Amino acid sequence: MNSIHSSWSNIFIAHIKRDILTNSRSLLDLISIVGxxxxxxILFPLGLGPIKEKLxxxxxxxxxxxxxxxxxxxxxxxxxxxxxxxxxDQIATSPAPLEIIMLSKAISYWLIMLIxxxxxxxxxxxxxxxxxxxxxxxxxxxxxxxxxxxxxxxSGSALILGAxxxxxxLPILIIPLMTPILIFGVGxxxxxxxxxxxxxxxxxxxxxxxxxxxxSPFISALLVRIAIGR
Amino acid sequence: xxxxxxxxxxxxxxxxxxxxxTIIKSGSITLIKGKNGSGKSTLLRAIVGFTPLEKGxxxxxxxxxxxxxxxxxNNLIFLDTKTGLSKDLxxxxxxxxxxxxxxxxSNKENLTMALKSVGMDKYADLYISQSSEGLKKRAALARLYxxxxxxxxxxxxxxxxxxxxxxSLVLFKQLISKFLKQNGTIIIATHDLTIVEDQFNILDLDxxxxxxxx
Numbered sequence: 001m002n003s004i005h006s007s008w009s010n011i012f013i014a015h016i017k018r019d020i021l022t023n024s025r026s027l028l029d030l031i032s033i034v035g036x037x038x039x040x041x042i043l044f045p046l047g048l049g050p051i052k053e054k055l056x057x058x059x060x061x062x063x064x065x066x067x068x069x070x071x072x073x074x075x076x077x078x079x080x081x082x083x084x085x086x087x088x089d090q091i092a093t094s095p096a097p098l099e100i101i102m103l104s105k106a107i108s109y110w111l112i113m114l115i116x117x118x119x120x121x122x123x124x125x126x127x128x129x130x131x132x133x134x135x136x137x138x139x140x141x142x143x144x145x146x147x148x149x150x151x152x153x154x155s156g157s158a159l160i161l162g163a164x165x166x167x168x169x170l171p172i173l174i175i176p177l178m179t180p181i182l183i184f185g186v187g188x189x190x191x192x193x194x195x196x197x198x199x200x201x202x203x204x205x206x207x208x209x210x211x212x213x214x215x216s217p218f219i220s221a222l223l224v225r226i227a228i229g230r
Numbered sequence: 231x232x233x234x235x236x237x238x239x240x241x242x243x244x245x246x247x248x249x250x251x252t253i254i255k256s257g258s259i260t261l262i263k264g265k266n267g268s269g270k271s272t273l274l275r276a277i278v279g280f281t282p283l284e285k286g287x288x289x290x291x292x293x294x295x296x297x298x299x300x301x302x303x304n305n306l307i308f309l310d311t312k313t314g315l316s317k318d319l320x321x322x323x324x325x326x327x328x329x330x331x332x333x334x335x336s337n338k339e340n341l342t343m344a345l346k347s348v349g350m351d352k353y354a355d356l357y358i359s360q361s362s363e364g365l366k367k368r369a370a371l372a373r374l375y376x377x378x379x380x381x382x383x384x385x386x387x388x389x390x391x392x393x394x395x396x397x398s399l400v401l402f403k404q405l406i407s408k409f410l411k412q413n414g415t416i417i418i419a420t421h422d423l424t425i426v427e428d429q430f431n432i433l434d435l436d437x438x439x440x441x442x443x444x
Contacts, residue, residue: 005335014330025318086312092280095301095333228280230241
């Protein structure tokens with residue numbers, strides 16, 4: 001029994017390695033995410049006009065909304081490629097449960113696509129005139145919330161497998177699920193702005209992340225099984 | 231022995247086949263034939279456990295295979311027309327990823343031997359995106375060799391020879407003979423009954439359907 005579980009962790013790591021390797025060969029997805037994010041960050045101040053104070057008020061929310069919108073196009077491809085080339089069929093014949101493999105997919109997506117956004121978020125914050133004391137909290141809240149976002153994205157991506165026009169359906173299905181993450185994520189920094197403790201919002205954000213960490217692999221695995229059974 | 235008992239499979243509203251019974255002996259090779267759309271692929275996917283059964287059971291000796299699905303899928307290699315190769319990886323990287331996915335140790339020697347068994351060792355570092363269809367198929371068939379190192383009892387192959395040239399077909403036949411000698415069981419869906427030289431059984435889905443009607 002012990003050896004089975006140790007091989008599960010090996011398989012888990014092997015999947016993450018494969019995903020990182022595949023994505024490192026075609027950086028287009030990553031470039032498009034960061035590029036989209038930069039566009040949002042550039043467009044917003046242009047739309048707001050020249051008054052600097054306005055920017056400070058909305059900067060926190062703009063970064064969060066930008067993050068959610070920027071990753072939507074890449075979420076479609078999260079499982080779609082592997083579904084089309086038959087890899088999902090193959091991993092269904094793996095000794096490791098599909099749930100574990102789905103979790104590895106969410107983690108590798110987070111590592112590949114969201115870590116670069118977390119790293120660059122202080123730059124975006126400075127561009128949007130955010131106070132320096134808020135920036136560490138922004139990074140912390142995005143780090144916690146983005147894992148939940150990738151877990152929700154994974155389930156959404158599994159849901160549209162094999163569906164025609166899935167790319168239109170996906171945002172409509174998953175953005176409502178992301179609203180709690182957005183509310184508490186933004187709430188962390190709003191609390192810091194008015195000199196209150198950000199921990200209430202941060203802990204709720206972490207709690208949400210943990211909930212999705214538990215349920216999302218099961219939902220995704222179930223949906224993948226349905227997709228390959230058709 | 232693999233017992234398929236009363237299999238009924240439905241896709242959407244259409245019943246692909248109903249009350250299908252057959253016995254597949256261990257160490258034998260079974261070719262499933264039938265015209266397009268007769269349900270060859272669906273039958274294979276049902277045996278692996280992808281397509282859910284409306285009715286019926288599949289037993290390996292006395293055990294219902296889906297009671298312990300992990301043990302069952304671990305005991306077989308399934309190869310579809312969709313090969314599961316990532317086009318962003320090279321031939322050997324794909325094989326390595328597949329082997330670790332199966333929970334098998336993937337040392338380089340074994341992988342190279344596997345590639346050699348289908349004549350792909352020259353192409354180990356070729357990207358799948360740059361490979362021809364035939365090379366892709368051979369890169370996928372290299373997985374079969376790994377079942378001689380790790381314990382696998384079943385090969386379930388869907389149109390494995392479509393894109394192969396004559397030389398690779400010979401190599402494929404060699405793999406099959408070797409696996410049969412180890413008492414492995416092979417189920418192949420194909421139109422071409424000349425792909426196997428060993429003695430084989432035929433499962434004709436068209437005949438089965440005619441009998442059902444009459």
